[in-house]
Amino acid sequence: MDHAHSLLNWRSLRWKIALLVAVACCGTALTVGVLVHRSTEARSMNDGGARAINRLSQALKDYERDGVAPDGLVTQPAAMPGQLLDRLEHEQGDGQAMVTWYEGGGPGDHPSMWAARTHRGSPVALETDMTSDLLTRRALDRHMWKYSLIALAVMVPLSALAAELPNRRLRRVARTARRVAAGDLAARTAAGRGRDEVAAISAAVDTMADSLRERLLAEQRFTADVAHELRTPLMGLVTASGLLPQGEATEMVRDRVAVLRALVEDLLEISRLDAGAERAELRPVPLADVVTEALARTGLDARLSTVGAQPVMTDPRRLDRIVSNLVANAHRHGRPPVEVTVTGTGVTVRDHGPGFPPELLAEGPQRFRTGAAERGTGHGLGLTIALGQAQVIGAELSLTNQPDGGAAATLGLPAVTDRGGMGREDDGTGPDRRSH
């Protein structure tokens, strides 16, 4: 399909090269053709002139001998072309010189060569027919046209075909670059040999992919290190604060520890999502069950209603993250009651607060920005995570404001298809199933 499309593309490099070859071929053929035409004509004139002069000399010899003008010898100046007489007049040197004149546009397309000299004071001339010469030259011209066109007809497709080779390599470079852009960091052009510009661009794309991968790996390593460095003291803090005796101050400490912990986990999650290394583990899942369990785990107040829930193809741990973030967001920035509705393969979380700010609807969620003062405080990472995770599991998350007030986040999940029922491709025992 791609091939056919590129064949039909008139802006393709292939047709540009073919056009260039065609122009070059035409130029060469025209130059050679004109030169050959000219030199053939000149030779034909020379030969024709010499022949005419020979014939005139012979005729004059016969005239001298017999005293009678032989057949074809013109002695009346009135029967001679004017230009011939002019020449005879002007180019007469010692009175013995012969002049010739080619009368091209003769009647009935019959050109002829005139030869003349002054004989006994008056001009005598002889006409020699040149029709066969003209026909020969015309035949030659036709041949040159014909073979030039044949050569063109062969060369242009051939050059188009020859252009296919670098074209193919260029297409491979483009494909590789697109795969890298789509997240396949192992994609390489593997051009290998060749020292032309295509090889150079292939090498450049490969180098780009290498450095991109290195940076991403470094980022992932950094995230893992940060995770370790932050979580270890946090773990001590969480457990130690759990040991404090009950009291107002203890509650404050525990609350802040919980906030800090949530923030660290959110940042690590976003950083993993940004690295683009997250892989979903999709399998058929009963939507209502997962949402119910996710709601229970948040410990937040939400009204759940289910209308014809269907099984979906998803990663339940990520779905859990999306739902809990949306519900937490609705509580933090909206007003109760928070309603969670499971319909078919979709989940809607809506609140009855002021709704999403217009900037958020226009530009999407921005980290550490809640958009408006009336939306309350919060680090604004919840929606970013929900959107990021939705992308990983191939779900669609849309944010809208309800006409009767309140923000609504609707998550559309892929349904279980017959073939999609086979969620996991392999044994599922490899260490790279998921990367967090």
Next chain:
Amino acid sequence: MMAYSASGDGLPAPVAVLLVEDDEVIRRSVAMALERYGYRITTAADGLAGLEAFRDGGHDLLLLDVMLPQLDGIGLCRRIRETSTVPILMMSARGDALDVVSGLEAGADDYVVKPVDTSVLVARIRSLMRRAMLVPAPASQAPTGPATVARSVERPGPALLRFGDLAIDPAGLEVSRAQAPVALAPTELRLLLEFAANPGIVLDRQTLLRNVWDYGWDGDSRVVDLCVQRLRKKIGAERIETVRGFGYKLRP
């Protein structure tokens, strides 16, 4: 049958947990928190000290950090598994594929990612101990009451189950393959019994996570995959069949 008892007052002895953790605050605070739940805690600050403490004996469960000086948690786990089927719970601060998968491959029964709430840690320990004791899992988990070891489990003895050259004694909890006894860690045994109770029926990862590990939808199905892998190594790879996209089943 005798109840294992250290105090001799008829009460079951507390569960003895060996905690190996290099961070001092975590080590001391987790020890204190678990002691409040009634566990008896021994601690070690590095892998080699942990191995030594384990060899002193008397531990019902091991709580290992992954990143440890001297000998890391994964190496320690592997060394312990050479001789023992004691339940092992790993704690990882990274939670990435490498840490989790290596720990589970080395023979850990489950893992938690730091920071972990004491209540979650206790729930994991209880689930693991139930597997070790093979007491049927209660529907609800009461957060109070001291954790105890119930060594005396009386069951009406069903007949020996046979699957090819594999023989399972559900009463004596002994497994043998071609007459040679097979040593299974508690989670592996529990998983095998789950399969044996449903021979030839495909069990999906979710069901196994729920029935064996007491996880809901938040469970990580890698623990199932890796435990099945370990079980296959011990009872023969062909005994447990992978059903693509669904789960596993025991071949009768």
